[in-house]
Amino acid sequence: MRTPRVNCYFQIPTGTFRTISSRVKPRKTIMPSTDSDPEDAITKEEIAGTAPAPAAAGVSQDTKRNAFTELMSTKPKAAKSDEKEPPKKTLASTRSSHTRSFKERDGLGAYTHDPTSFPASRVIYHTADFVAINDMYPKSTVHTLLLPRSPRSRLHPFDAFEDADFLASVRAETAKLKRLVAKELQRRYGRYSAQDREREAVLNGDAGEGEGEELPKGRDWESELLVGVHAHPSMNDLHVHVLSPDMISSCMRHRKHYNSFNTPFLIDVADFPLAEDDPRRHPGRAGFINKDLVCWRCGRDFGNRFKQLKDHLEEEFEEWKKE
Numbered sequence: 277m278r279t280p281r282v283n284c285y286f287q288i289p290t291g292t293f294r295t296i297s298s299r300v301k302p303r304k305t306i307m308p309s310t311d312s313d314p315e316d317a318i319t320k321e322e323i324a325g326t327a328p329a330p331a332a333a334g335v336s337q338d339t340k341r342n343a344f345t346e347l348m349s350t351k352p353k354a355a356k357s358d359e360k361e362p363p364k365k366t367l368a369s370t371r372s373s374h375t376r377s378f379k380e381r382d383g384l385g386a387y388t389h390d391p392t393s394f395p396a397s398r399v400i401y402h403t404a405d406f407v408a409i410n411d412m413y414p415k416s417t418v419h420t421l422l423l424p425r426s427p428r429s430r431l432h433p434f435d436a437f438e439d440a441d442f443l444a445s446v447r448a449e450t451a452k453l454k455r456l457v458a459k460e461l462q463r464r465y466g467r468y469s470a471q472d473r474e475r476e477a478v479l480n481g482d483a484g485e486g487e488g489e490e491l492p493k494g495r496d497w498e499s500e501l502l503v504g505v506h507a508h509p510s511m512n513d514l515h516v517h518v519l520s521p522d523m524i525s526s527c528m529r530h531r532k533h534y535n536s537f538n539t540p541f542l543i544d545v546a547d548f549p550l551a552e553d554d555p556r557r558h559p560g561r562a563g564f565i566n567k568d569l570v571c572w573r574c575g576r577d578f579g580n581r582f583k584q585l586k587d588h589l590e591e592e593f594e595e596w597k598k599e
Contacts (some may be wrong), residue, residue, distance in 0.1 A: 404496070458501065
């Protein structure tokens with residue numbers, strides 16, 4: 277039987293629509309409806325964009341600096357203790373008149389439609405094919421999203437990644453974002469890390485750099501990142517999470533928040549395409565979100581004691597930075 281020809285409509289940065297005629301397979305995976313779903317990894321308020329969000333923090337433009345620029349720059353000044361915390365925002369309050377039509381589960385479409393309408397603190401970078409943003413509701417100290425600007429981004433990841441070319445492009449761009457997130461972690465926490473001690477000494481002028489020698493690379497922060505898509509995405513636009521493993525954030529408030537990144541519910545893009553019998557295709561049946569809370573660093577099982585886990589994660593965070 278011939279595969280039906282389908283017209284795919286997608287929005288491009290100019291705000292117009294174009295039609296792409298292509299042969300695609302019938303959609304196999306159903307995306308969530310606008311109603312609350314027990315398999316969602318985020319709350320109804322986060323989906324609607326009405327939950328208060330912390331002051332923008334994540335990958336900054338400064339992380340694109342090369343080692344030479346870092347070496348020549350001055351040391352960062354300590355924040356003044358009397359500085360007031362910026363008021364918390366909702367997703368709706370950050371949108372321009374051109375992007376307010378992207379609501380609830382379609383909210384991420386605002387970024388791919390018009391990334392220039394958002395501040396640099398939210399949009400890290402954008403190209404014709406991708407937009408990288410700092411998550412509005414981060415679950416770790418650095419939590420970013422990679423958003424493809426493609427007709428396939430409206431498909432469930434299981435279906436979208438059956439296209440080998442699309443999957444290859446997402447993998448390549450994810451690798452780029454991973455480098456930026458790793459650089460941000462090194463910029464923030466390198467001063468505390470034993471593995472970054474030599475590098476920090478050179479940056480701070482406490483140790484000389486031999487002529488022709490490269491700046492010590494230090495700790496491999498990139499290898500410690502959490503990377504992937506959720507087996508049951510809560511938002512309709514395909515997005516890849518790239519975040520630090522610490523799980524320290526005021527937005528990390530529920531068991532499902534934690535387990536969505538610390539169980540097979542998070543699927544690395546390197547694992548695609550999935551086999552037909554892969555249990556991650558059925559996250560509800562596997563019960564990933566409702567599993568016991570287990571510390572990502574030491575493996576201690578907290579059962580359903582979320583508050584105790586949160587307190588414990590603060591301690592682990594300090595030790596993790598020192599590694």
